[in-house]
Amino acid sequence: MITLYEQASSGNCYKVRLALAHLRRVYSRVEVSARDGSTRTSDFLAMNPIGKVPTLELDDGRFLAESNAILLHVAEDTALLPEDAYDRAKTYEWLFFEQYSHEPMIAVRRALFIYPERKALATPERLAQLLEGGNRALSIMELRLAAHDWLAGDAVSVADIALYGYTHTADEGGYDLAPYPGITAWLARIAAMPGHVTLED
């Protein structure tokens, strides 16, 4: 049995739960968080020296960190990772895009609003910068999703699951999705999939 060390409100953790749900994997959940210091204990740092969630404990007791590395690992040899070499490479491309150009904007701006302890960091300058960067990321997604159902190839993949994680909560970060009809339709497409779970599940 695998164990997911996670913070339930984190989109980075939710995307792993969403992938595991679609893959019908059974796993246990342990709530840890930087908010109460439980990711900074020596026990947790021995599992993941960088002290972040999600961290996955495999059934042999070894550990794996980085949300999108976990997605690729659990998706290997399943329908969630394209077999075609180019579609697979585009899946990788979207996963790196998510961590470099999307999450540091859209997840970070949401965190400034929903976690009271971050309020002091929410300066007008920082909020404006994150709004602009997040909209740039959304525009890149819209270019693809205006004309295609899925981000990589012609079927749902971990690229869609990874980007769904924080895009579907973009409104909590003050982003308006109205200018992005392709994204809006894609969000609805994912939410309607059999086996879907929500951030609150």
Place this chain on the structure above:
Amino acid sequence: MITLYEQASSGNCYKVRLALAHLRRVYSRVEVSARDGSTRTSDFLAMNPIGKVPTLELDDGRFLAESNAILLHVAEDTALLPEDAYDRAKTYEWLFFEQYSHEPMIAVRRALFIYPERKALATPERLAQLLEGGNRALSIMELRLAAHDWLAGDAVSVADIALYGYTHTADEGGYDLAPYPGITAWLARIAAMPGHVTLED
């Protein structure tokens, strides 16, 4: 024949050249850069909407972006990507670590020093923040490299190539590698590999 659109001084581009050299792949190079606006032309944005280098043109004319996605694509089915599922997953983990926790610190601080047009952004507060974040990333690498020759598994992989890209120029960003003997030995190990090319090649 594949074509690499790149900026020669960029570590993100260099890591692709380093992988292609080890794989003995023949390719052509086209110099483009945000510095002269050539990554912002409509022609370039049609190849890669995010307007970044490296961008790889495959032999069928399709394009691939994100340096670490390019690394995974060219390494597929070669010795640079471990076959063992866990070692492969750890390779993914280091690649995401590189783009989230290492490059935004170590590459960005170097850029503030080597590109004159960025000088205005090099405030004391920003430099201090990047120094701290970069040293945190180096400490995570040192934990692994103090006891192992390579980052993922027991052979060189694209994880090593990706992290070598900017770690070997960390001094240009004002980082002192003396406290990291494991990293220092690993850098020398990579530089001594047959087929190695330098950032200047």
